[in-house]
Structures are given as C-alpha cells and as structure tokens.
Amino acid sequence: MKLNDRKIRILEAIITDYIATAEPIGSRTIAKKYDLGISPATIRNEMSDLEELGFIEQPHTSAGRVPSQKGYRLYVDNLMRSKELSSEEVDFLKNAISFNVNRIEYMMEQTAKALAMLTSYTTVVTEPKSRKVRIKHIQLIPIDESEIAVVIVLDNKSIKNNIIRVRNIPEYEELNKVSSGINSVLKGRSIEEIDSKAVSELLSSLARYRDMVTKVFKTVISVLNQEEDVHVYTSGVKNLLGFPEFSDIAKAKNIFRAFEEKDMLITLLGEGDDTSADKIQIIIGGENNMEELRDCSIVRANYRFGNDSVGKIGIIGPTRMNYSQTVSVLTEIVKKLDSVIGAFVDGEDGGYDE
Amino acid sequence: MKLNDRKIRILEAIITDYIATAEPIGSRTIAKKYDLGISPATIRNEMSDLEELGFIEQPHTSAGRVPSQKGYRLYVDNLMRSKELSSEEVDFLKNAISFNVNRIEYMMEQTAKALAMLTSYTTVVTEPKSRKVRIKHIQLIPIDESEIAVVIVLDNKSIKNNIIRVRNIPEYEELNKVSSGINSVLKGRSIEEIDSKAVSELLSSLARYRDMVTKVFKTVISVLNQEEDVHVYTSGVKNLLGFPEFSDIAKAKNIFRAFEEKDMLITLLGEGDDTSADKIQIIIGGENNMEELRDCSIVRANYRFGNDSVGKIGIIGPTRMNYSQTVSVLTEIVKKLDSVIGAFVDGEDGGYDE
C-alpha cells in the first residue's frame, strides 16, 4: 500500500483538526470542512488504509480517528509548514523579556514566563552550563575571625561564592597576597588545565595557610565541576490543566509530579542530547522515556552562551500541541538569546549603563 | 442562645470528622461514631442551633453539616489540642534536611520539600530578609578591560555580587586601594547609617574614578534595599490535586495560578504580618484576600536568622486541613531552623569542616 498524495492530504487534515479541537475526527467532517473534492466514503477507504499503515488510530469502534505517534512524526518531519510569527508575537517577546545579561537568572526566568504565556504550554529553561569554563579571578575576602569568602569569577560572566571556615586568618594585606598566589596558579585555567605541580608548590610555599588554601582549592574544584545543582526555571505548569487531555485529575497529578522533580526535567531536556546541535528537536509522546509524560510532547533547543557553553529550553505541551507555532516561537527566542548573549560576550554591545 | 459544653463537643466532632473524611456529617453518624451519650434527635436540635450561630453550615437541604469558617476559627483558637510529633516524623525531618548554613538556598529548598512530604500539603518558604543588614566588606574585582565585579559581604552571611561596566579600570593594586577607601566609608553600616558627607568626600578624593565609584555606591544601595527580588521555594503543589475539594479542574487551575505568581505568594506569607511575632499564625479560608485561595487555609510562621532578619514559612492546604498536625510540624521545624541558624550566627557551632 502506498502513501499517495491524497492519503497525505487526508492525514494532514486529521492532524490539523485534532490539534485544534482535541476531538477524534470522522470522514464526514473531513469532507465538509476540508475541500478535498472527494466524498466521505472515499475518505473512509483512505482512512482505513492510513490506520493499517499506523498513522492514525481509533479510540473505539464508533469514534473518529486520531493521529498516532507515527502520524505526528510524519507530520512534524515532512508536512509541517513553518509559520512566521506575527509582529504582535515578536513584540510580546521583546517587551516581556528585559535582555539584561548582568542578571542572567532573571532573564531566564522571564524567558520561561514569556514562552509559557505565548504558547500556553509549559516552559522549562536551564541555566547555561559549560565544561570548559575558565577562571578569570579568585578573591579571598575576610568575613570574621573564623571565616572567609571565596569569590570566583568565571569567564562566562558568572560569579560564584562560597564561605569557608578556617582557624587562623591572615591580615587583609596578607590575605590579598595569598589571593594573588592562588591566582597565579589558577587564572585562565579550566578544570583540565590545572597544573597540579604548581598547586603543590604553592601549597608548600604557603605552608602557614595550608589548611585555608586546601579548602580554597576544594571549593574551586567543586565550582568548576559544577557540582552545585543547576538552576531550572519552570513556568506555565498550570497551563496544561486547561487542556482536555489532562482533565483527568490522576493524569494531571502524574504530570505535575514530573515537574516537581528537577532531575526529571534536566533529563527531559538532555535526553538523547546532541549539545552541538543547533537544530530544534521534537520529541513526541512516548518517545521520551518518562512514564509520566507519555501524553506530552517536547519541543526543545539549545542556546549558546559564548562559544562553548549551552543552556536548554524546552516547551512541553500535549501530544497534539501546535508544533508549527511552537517551533517558530522557540526559533525566534533562541536567535534572540544567541544574539544578545553573543554580543555581550564579545563586548560589542556598548551599553555603558548610566 | 448559649454555646454550652455539649454544643462544643458536637462541633468538635463535626470538625474532626470533616477533616478526616471531607464528607458532610449528619446527626446519626455523630451519635454512632462519637460517644456523646445523647440521641441523634438531640444532636439535631443542637446542630440546628450551631447552624444558627454560624459555626456550621449545610451544603444543601438533605445533606449533613460542614464546619464554617467561623467554626474552624473557634476550633483553631480554643478547641484544638496540640499534637506531639511522632519520633518517625522528627526523624524524617532531621534526615530530609541537611542543615548546612553555607548553602542556605539549598537548605530552604529542602525544608520546603520535607514539609510538603510530611504534611502532604503545599509548602512555601522565603529566604530570610532583613531591613537592618550591615555591610561587612566590599571588594572590587577586575573582570576584563571594561568590567569589574562588585562583591558585597553582608553580616547575615549572604554574599551578593553584581557586574558593572566602567570605562577606565585601574590596575589591580590601585583597585584594591579604591576598595579600601570604599570600605572605610561603608563597612559596618546599614542603609540608614551611611554617612553621606563621608561618601561625597570620598567621591572627590577619588575623582579620577568618579564614574566607577558612583556605580559601586548605586549597586550597594540597591543591594541594601534588597531591590532584587527575594527567592521563594515552593514544594508539593501537586499534593493539593489529591484532595477531593480540588478535583474540579477549574478550581485547581485557579489555585495553581496563584502558586505561579511569586508576588502572590509573598503577599500571602506577609499579609497582616507581625514580623516580630514568634507565634504561628493561621489564616482560614476567605480570611486571606485572594480570590484564588478562598478554599485554602494557610499555617505560617517566621523563622529568625540572626537577631533581626526573618524568613517565612507557609503551609497551604484545603480549609479542612489537619491544623493540629500542621502546627506541630511547623513548630518543630521553626525551632530547628532557629537553633541551627542561631548557633551558626553566634559562632557557637564549632564545625570546622574537614
């Protein structure tokens, strides 16, 4: 049996309609609503074939057909036409997000929110993360008699800090010298580039502060390894409650459980991941391996931060989500983020704030 | 009409039962389940009185009675017996939360999660915040040719940082001197204690770096004013979906909307607030002014951080929530937090980590 042009047109009609209405659709309705120039009976025959081919299925005997996972896949890969964003939508995104790279967490939070509002699905955004991040500067700051703060400036513009407790804290000037010593060894290096010989030399030359310096190194390593958990911003979870497929409370609860588990979200965004890929990826229904999210699809993308580090954005909706619009919105936002962040990292963006 | 002892016992029975079952309760059931030594008919008469007094109400003519807001209020204020936590519960809290004050955000997140699990309601926790926070130290760190990081150590153990862009950045040594100058003026001060004369003197003595220093002060002010938005940790939102009162999707969606609005949560935790109060506060049903949360009650408390700054914890459940258990759990956790944080701030807690 061949998937001829007419079958494809019918399949497209079924998917379009189902995306819009969430109701199974029958032959008569297709004939009436979509001008295919053939009668319901013919459509019935074709639908019977489409079902046999696995592109659509029937919830129960006397109901219409709905697209199957395989059907959506065909649609997404071959049929879907990309949709231009309306100027209102572009404006909305521009106004809803303050592209202020100094407050990157805030920006990501706003991005999540804006996407959730625009698509009326759920949005998940992770902070950018890099394996090759380098140290720009390390500074030790005294807090009180028994504590100092270790401030680590990274070359991806983020600043991490941690408090450590040590027994004897040197005077301010002295502490600055220790800072300098540590900097001389670590500055400009990524985790793989740390020279362990230089480190142990430094340790012996600063024997008086051995305890402290060891702790500092420990902190640095843990920061570079990004052991601390990455932030995840979620928005619009409530949106899903509006869709009829989740009006069953039990189902809804299941999905919500997934959204409360940060680890799950991270796997969801990372699964089968090709970090270098610039392309938007679409994961349909059961293609993700999470039982809880079997009735959901995910449209996700990476955004660049500098040359090397990437964050992820995912938009999660019902399987019959509006893929075309979602892809457009996501493309737009990733482009915007890339350009804003890129300009910032390159220093092209003048913008000395007053 | 007087609220005699017998009426109170009946009211208590109604509330206890309704909290457990979420079903309206009738006179016969009370007579059977609770050994009050009177017949259903008598109970009926008393219930009729209780209804007239406004402590209970009838969803519809042929149903039993449910407690009214006024009824819960009476119960919470006068009738409720405080319940000891079981040792399992205490253990659970102890194990679920790693009381590590160096990672305060993490600790708060865990606290929210643990409370949500233990109570099976929703928990909201805000970071501690203080109006009288003082500066302990300020450090300027060079990032590149056009940017420096301003790191501000506060006396509540938190460290804030911000990147500012400036045109001409002095050498490292010179920058340290500027840091020192700024410190001499700001160290140990809260926002109200900043000496504006000293500031302007400093500004003129550092005329070369006027632009930079001005920006640093601006940053400091904004940090001290805590203009940046406070973190809120929420956990267990999905739990509410398990309660029959929210099995109506529309209602659930409404509530979820509230939980996605950070501002709403903050108001919720802060409303009619007495920051100095150590007491646990209970807000029943419509007593909060949020339409969305009319069917919810909130049990909330402040926890201290140092002498002066406070964070808030709120547990949100259906109006018929188990007030007694919730109060106990919350009391326990606040006590624990106060002691952990207190010990840390006072430096009594030795704990030099190895």
Place this chain on the structure above:
DNA sequence: TGTTAGCACTCATTTGGGTCGAGTGCTAAC
C-alpha cells in the same frame, strides 16, 4: 477500476425516570 450512495451496525454519550438513603425539621410523648 476507482468513486460514491445507501444501509446496517456499533457504541459512547445523553436523557429521563425511578429508587435509595442520608439527613432534616417538627410534633408529641416521656
């Protein structure tokens, strides 16, 4: 040979009536 009209059949959903039972209020007797 592909298309279509016609028809019997299926089955989820809706509708309406009937019963059940939990609960009430009232009255009269204790």
Place this chain on the structure above:
DNA sequence: GTTAGCACTCGACCCAAATGAGTGCTAACA
C-alpha cells in the same frame, strides 16, 4: 429537657431508551 416517630427533601445512583457520530460493506455508477 430529651427522645421516638414520621413526613419530607434532595443528591446520588442505576438503568433503559434515545441520540448521533462514525464505521464497514455492498452494490451501483462513471
């Protein structure tokens, strides 16, 4: 003041019939 008895109310539940959207099959048509 308490209780037994009774009529009444009304939501919940069940069941059967009606509805209608949809199908598959067959036979006629172009």
